[in-house]
Amino acid sequence: xxxxxxxxxxxxxxxxxxxxxxxxxxxxxxxxxxxxxxxxxxxxxxxxxxxxxxxxxxxxxxxxxxxxxxxxxxxxxxxxxxxxxxxxxxxxxxxxxxxxxxxxxxxxxxxxxxxxxxxxxxxxxxxxxxxxxxxxxxxxxxxxxxxxxxxxxxxxxxxxxxxxxxxxxxxxxxxxxxxxxxxxxxxxxxxxxxxxxxxxxxxxxxxxxxxxxxxxxxxxxxxxxxxxxxxxxxxxxxxxxxxxxxxxxxxxxxxxxxxxxxxxxxxxxxxxxxxxxxxxxxxxxxxxxxxxxxxxxxxxxxxxxxxxxxxxxxxxxxxxxxxxxxxxxxxxxxxxxxxxxxxxxxxx
Amino acid sequence: xxxxxxxxxxxxxxxxxxxxxxxxxxxxxxxxxxxxxxxxxxxxxxxxxxxxxxxxxxxxxxxxxxxxxxxxxxxxxxxxxxxxxxxxxxxxxxxxxxxxxxxxxxxxxxxxxxxxxxx
Numbered sequence: 001x002x003x004x005x006x007x008x009x010x011x012x013x014x015x016x017x018x019x020x021x022x023x024x025x026x027x028x029x030x031x032x033x034x035x036x037x038x039x040x041x042x043x044x045x046x047x048x049x050x051x052x053x054x055x056x057x058x059x060x061x062x063x064x065x066x067x068x069x070x071x072x073x074x075x076x077x078x079x080x081x082x083x084x085x086x087x088x089x090x091x092x093x094x095x096x097x098x099x100x101x102x103x104x105x106x107x108x109x110x111x112x113x114x115x116x117x118x119x120x121x122x123x124x125x126x127x128x129x130x131x132x133x134x135x136x137x138x139x140x141x142x143x144x145x146x147x148x149x150x151x152x153x154x155x156x157x158x159x160x161x162x163x164x165x166x167x168x169x170x171x172x173x174x175x176x177x178x179x180x181x182x183x184x185x186x187x188x189x190x191x192x193x194x195x196x197x198x199x200x201x202x203x204x205x206x207x208x209x210x211x212x213x214x215x216x217x218x219x220x221x222x223x224x225x226x227x228x229x230x231x232x233x234x235x236x237x238x239x240x241x242x243x244x245x246x247x248x249x250x251x252x253x254x255x256x257x258x259x260x261x262x263x264x265x266x267x268x269x270x271x272x273x274x275x276x277x278x279x280x281x282x283x284x285x286x287x288x289x290x291x292x293x294x295x296x297x298x299x300x301x302x303x304x305x306x307x308x309x310x311x312x313x314x315x316x317x318x319x320x321x322x323x324x325x326x327x328x329x330x331x332x333x334x335x336x337x338x339x340x341x342x343x344x345x346x347x348x
Numbered sequence: 349x350x351x352x353x354x355x356x357x358x359x360x361x362x363x364x365x366x367x368x369x370x371x372x373x374x375x376x377x378x379x380x381x382x383x384x385x386x387x388x389x390x391x392x393x394x395x396x397x398x399x400x401x402x403x404x405x406x407x408x409x410x411x412x413x414x415x416x417x418x419x420x421x422x423x424x425x426x427x428x429x430x431x432x433x434x435x436x437x438x439x440x441x442x443x444x445x446x447x448x449x450x451x452x453x454x455x456x457x458x459x460x461x462x463x464x465x466x467x
Contacts, residue, residue: 079375079381079385080375080381080382080384080385080387081375081389082388082389109368111389112368112371112389112393113364113368115389115390115393115394116364116367116368116393116394116396116397118390118394119393119394119397119398120360120364120397120401120407123397123398123401123406123407123408124407126407127407
């Protein structure tokens, strides 16, 4: 067998569709078996543009002149399958005749895989967006439960080291006659009222640099001076407490259910920590919280009380009046004062 | 967290082979294939990718309502459904999915029979 004959055999048997074209009019001069298999209706002498209507002869000539080759793609259906063929035309010389070699490669599987990757990446992207959204919701929830710096520690290390904070100012507030209100009113009304009031307290507290720690039924505890220390911690809680009371007084004038609060204010050390493993909560406890709670119990309706020992630290805009004494766990009696804001008429 | 079948069998790189094989088998099948006669290749591949992913707890999921709507315009008979279940099972086994897991996956598919068989 001659070299030429072997070449032709090879050309015929190769898994790539090959055709020789007349360069002048792009008619088929030779097609191999694969080409015939893919394009059953192809005949020698047929113009390429007739076989592939998507190909423009002028564009092929232009590309061959400018870049020395033409690259294109064509898709068609064979039964229910889409075949995509990549076409490359390179000019050649055969016995001084100007011909071009058309090489066709079946890239259907590549196209199918591309479609699958597109589909998969869109699924993954959507999932990633959902996970991000859920993560943000969890973060918001956790930030409602603990200060950001504590949350950051929890996120980084998975645990929060209990920490002692000095000079933390604490507000402990509850409502007079709450049990009776719960009995007399529909549960959903009580929850809605508390939600409304606590939301307002949170907003007021936030304005004065307080961090709400928790609510237990009608008891509301907020602090200032932690996790970051503040020289104005006591002033912050006093300012907030006065606004809490003022807000309630105003609210009571326009709402059917009247709420009378009692507020205890104290200052001292507290421990802040995440408590619990699965049902965890950020909590503060310690002397200042215990004292604020005791002072709350000693307060009259719509009264704010604080230890008399803190008097010096309070500004002049605050009016203080003796409010009796409380007895500590150790049995010691100490004076307490009632706090209210000085009216404009009292000043100067 | 329990490992999903999707992860157990090697994630997307392994599952993609199942998807492509299932695609070939479905198109070559004379019972089920005609449903894809006039459907664009990208849509068929997208459908198969999501189909296999959702059955194997991958990053896709369909509600019953979505499945019902997607198939409402197709005249799917019980024999088509059975044939697809058979092809799915053969494809899974051909790619090293264990008998037990293949039964689970095909079971998830056949659970939804009433959502798609409508003629």
